[in-house]
Amino acid sequence: MNYMLLSIFIFPVGLLWGQTPSGDDILKKVDQNMFSETRIILSRMVIHGERNSRTVEVKSWQRGTSEAFSEFLAPVRDKGTKMLKLQDMLWTYSPTTDRTILISGHMLRQSLMGSDLSYEDMMEDPHLPNLYRASLSSEEIVNGNLCWVLDLSAKKEEIAYYTRRIWVDKKRYVVWKENLYARSGKLLKTMDVRELMEVQNHWIAKSILYKDALKAGEGTEFFVDSIVLDAAIPDYIFSKAALKK
Amino acid sequence: MIRFLLKGLLRDRSRSLFPILIVTTGVMLIVFLHAWLNGAMSSIMQATARFKTGHVCIMSRAYAEKAEQIPNDLALLGIDTLLSAVKQNYPDLLWTPRILFGGLLDVPDEKGETKEQAPVSGMGVDLLSADSPEWKILNIRPALVSGALPARHGDILIAAGLAEKLHLQPGQQATLISSTMYGSMTFANFNISGIVRLGLGSLDRSAIIVDLFDVQQALDMNSGAGSIIGFFRDDLYHDEQAEIITSNFNGQHLNTADRFSPIMATLRNASGLADYLDLIDSISGEVLAIFILIMSIVLWNAGLIGGLRRYGEIGLRLAMGENKKHVYQSMIFESLMIGIIGSLIGTTLGLGFAFYLQIYGIDVGSMMKNSTMMISDVIRARVEPLTFVIGFIPGVLATFLGSAVSGIGIFKRQTSQLFKELEI
Numbered sequence: 177m178n179y180m181l182l183s184i185f186i187f188p189v190g191l192l193w194g195q196t197p198s199g200d201d202i203l204k205k206v207d208q209n210m211f212s213e214t215r216i217i218l219s220r221m222v223i224h225g226e227r228n229s230r231t232v233e234v235k236s237w238q239r240g241t242s243e244a245f246s247e248f249l250a251p252v253r254d255k256g257t258k259m260l261k262l263q264d265m266l267w268t269y270s271p272t273t274d275r276t277i278l279i280s281g282h283m284l285r286q287s288l289m290g291s292d293l294s295y296e297d298m299m300e301d302p303h304l305p306n307l308y309r310a311s312l313s314s315e316e317i318v319n320g321n322l323c324w325v326l327d328l329s330a331k332k333e334e335i336a337y338y339t340r341r342i343w344v345d346k347k348r349y350v351v352w353k354e355n356l357y358a359r360s361g362k363l364l365k366t367m368d369v370r371e372l373m374e375v376q377n378h379w380i381a382k383s384i385l386y387k388d389a390l391k392a393g394e395g396t397e398f399f400v401d402s403i404v405l406d407a408a409i410p411d412y413i414f415s416k417a418a419l420k421k
Numbered sequence: 422m423i424r425f426l427l428k429g430l431l432r433d434r435s436r437s438l439f440p441i442l443i444v445t446t447g448v449m450l451i452v453f454l455h456a457w458l459n460g461a462m463s464s465i466m467q468a469t470a471r472f473k474t475g476h477v478c479i480m481s482r483a484y485a486e487k488a489e490q491i492p493n494d495l496a497l498l499g500i501d502t503l504l505s506a507v508k509q510n511y512p513d514l515l516w517t518p519r520i521l522f523g524g525l526l527d528v529p530d531e532k533g534e535t536k537e538q539a540p541v542s543g544m545g546v547d548l549l550s551a552d553s554p555e556w557k558i559l560n561i562r563p564a565l566v567s568g569a570l571p572a573r574h575g576d577i578l579i580a581a582g583l584a585e586k587l588h589l590q591p592g593q594q595a596t597l598i599s600s601t602m603y604g605s606m607t608f609a610n611f612n613i614s615g616i617v618r619l620g621l622g623s624l625d626r627s628a629i630i631v632d633l634f635d636v637q638q639a640l641d642m643n644s645g646a647g648s649i650i651g652f653f654r655d656d657l658y659h660d661e662q663a664e665i666i667t668s669n670f671n672g673q674h675l676n677t678a679d680r681f682s683p684i685m686a687t688l689r690n691a692s693g694l695a696d697y698l699d700l701i702d703s704i705s706g707e708v709l710a711i712f713i714l715i716m717s718i719v720l721w722n723a724g725l726i727g728g729l730r731r732y733g734e735i736g737l738r739l740a741m742g743e744n745k746k747h748v749y750q751s752m753i754f755e756s757l758m759i760g761i762i763g764s765l766i767g768t769t770l771g772l773g774f775a776f777y778l779q780i781y782g783i784d785v786g787s788m789m790k791n792s793t794m795m796i797s798d799v800i801r802a803r804v805e806p807l808t809f810v811i812g813f814i815p816g817v818l819a820t821f822l823g824s825a826v827s828g829i830g831i832f833k834r835q836t837s838q839l840f841k842e843l844e845i
Contacts, residue, residue, distance in 0.1 A: 225603060226483070226494060227681075253641065254605055270608035275596050277527050277608065278535040283598065290604015416534070
């Protein structure tokens with residue numbers, strides 16, 4: 177009798193357990209949705225400072241996770257500045273000095289063009305499963321969408337954000353919200369997706385608010401104006417020679 | 422009476438030699454220590470004033486809150502009007518705008534790509550105006566080790582340690598990588614016109630000195646400055662006068678709601694040295710008190726031994742009818758004379774050592790290799806009027822206290838027992 181009762185209760189619980197994916201499985205699905213072999217993106221950053229707000233426009237070419245090339249189109253002062261990421265090296269070209277300069281050390285932790293993002297954020301491996309272990313924490317509604325709440329903990333020691341909490345859309349496997357923490361547990365940055373768009377069967381964030389929790393101000397708004405996935409990008413784009421062109 | 426006591430002291434060396442030696446040693450140490458601490462503190466204040474805050478410093482309220490972080494995004498803008506106003510209203514001071522900044526100095530290879538890089542502490546100062554006070558304030562000319570002084574826009578001076586690290590020579594080009602006041606990454610090419618040794622370890626490792634206009638262009642700070650600093654024309658910091666000027670200026674700029682309105686602070690407050698200086702003052706006072714206590718105990722002990730040795734003499738004087746109070750007073754007078762003589766000798770010796778170190782100093786550069794303190798590599802003693810008299814306080818006070826305590830025994834002698842004690 178007792179075994180009968182036990183099997184009646186355990187069976188449906190077991191069924192439900194089997195239907196809920198693990199944190200790592202959800203993270204892999206998020207990664208699959210995000211990943212494409214190449215990307216060409218035209219984006220805008222509206223940076224809200226203490227004195228004023230300014231808009232930075234960038235065109236980027238990305239291939240895999242280790243190659244990226246960006247050219248700043250606006251404002252006038254930054255126009256023509258180019259950046260090249262090759263593996264873990266970041267090179268930048270400034271037309272005013274006609275110099276190709278390696279960005280390294282503490283400069284990588286500096287703010288990217290005064291925004292709430294750092295160069296280190298740009299250099300990070302975008303494949304979260306390579307960097308973090310995920311555990312499913314709870315479910316919450318964000319922007320009217322039912323989300324899984326995942327707690328990510330770093331697999332490696334040398335990482336900018338030791339833990340993260342992300343809110344993943346249950347239907348589209350896209351991240352709506354993200355909090356990034358230091359090893360001490362201090363909140364360092366937040367990211368809130370405001371609008372999504374579907375491009376070639378991938379759900380992509382179209383409008384995002386980044387906020388450096390350690391800085392005053394209203395944060396940085398990031399807009400994707402256009403994006404092309406899996407386009408052919410010539411090899412020379414990802415070479416130092418392209419910086420001076 | 423004084424002559425009589427003095428003769429007694431000179432003729433009976435056992436009464437005076439030991440106490441004078443103690444007082445001389447103690448006073449010499451105090452005089453020397455005072456001059457040395459004074460010199461070290463002056464060095465810190467002078468270096469902080471020259472390279473950081475001036476004797477008074479005007480910043481925006483927002484900048485002042487985070488001044489240690491050098492937040493150029495919160496800098497003063499449109500400084501020309503403010504600069505003219507302070508020059509007119511406070512003519513006792515020399516006024517000049519400054520921009521402090523950080524970044525990297527990048528040295529190119531033959532292809533124009535990065536060969537070497539090092540972090541730098543930059544100072545944007547007025548180098549090219551004919552009437553710039555910076556030449557005097559920063560004392561740049563004597564600091565030039567090689568090359569020439571900046572003569573045109575784009576010329577910079579770099580510190581000797583930095584030049585050595587990056588293998589740079591005058592005439593070479595380097596690129597400054599920094600952030601504009603709006604946070605964008607910025608690059609600017611400069612010509613190394615000269616190499617300077619400023620005499621401060623922290624700066625000689627990483628400093629670059631750039632003309633203010635060039636920094637304004639590079640950091641997108643047109644007509645802006647991190648601070649406007651003021652210097653008393655005699656190059657000495659006058660705290661009371663600085664406080665008066667600061668209160669007067671801040672009284673005229675009371676718009677606390679505007680985070681970018683100007684606010685003035687004195688060297689003590691702007692540099693964060695106030696607590697440090699108060700601590701040093703308090704430590705000096707404590708050291709003085711400890712010296713007085715130790716010397717008093719030693720002299721008290723010496724007085725007791727002397728009292729025992731002079732037991733018969735005192736007894737005889739009492740037996741001859743000299744009153745106890747008079748004997749006690751004469752002993753106090755004796756001790757005061759010992760105190761004055763010891764203090765004179767100790768002060769002379771202490772001043773001798775202090776004057777020697779005021780001229781030659783001690784090179785502590787090797788001990789300050791990793792220090793970020795604004796302190797000169799060569800620390801010199803500094804003799805001031807107080808140094809001439811400070812030793813007399815413990816010197817005279819300690820001998821007085823020592824004799825006063827040990828002499829109490831005089832009042833315990835019973836006149837009726839004196840002849841018995843003296844075995845007459």
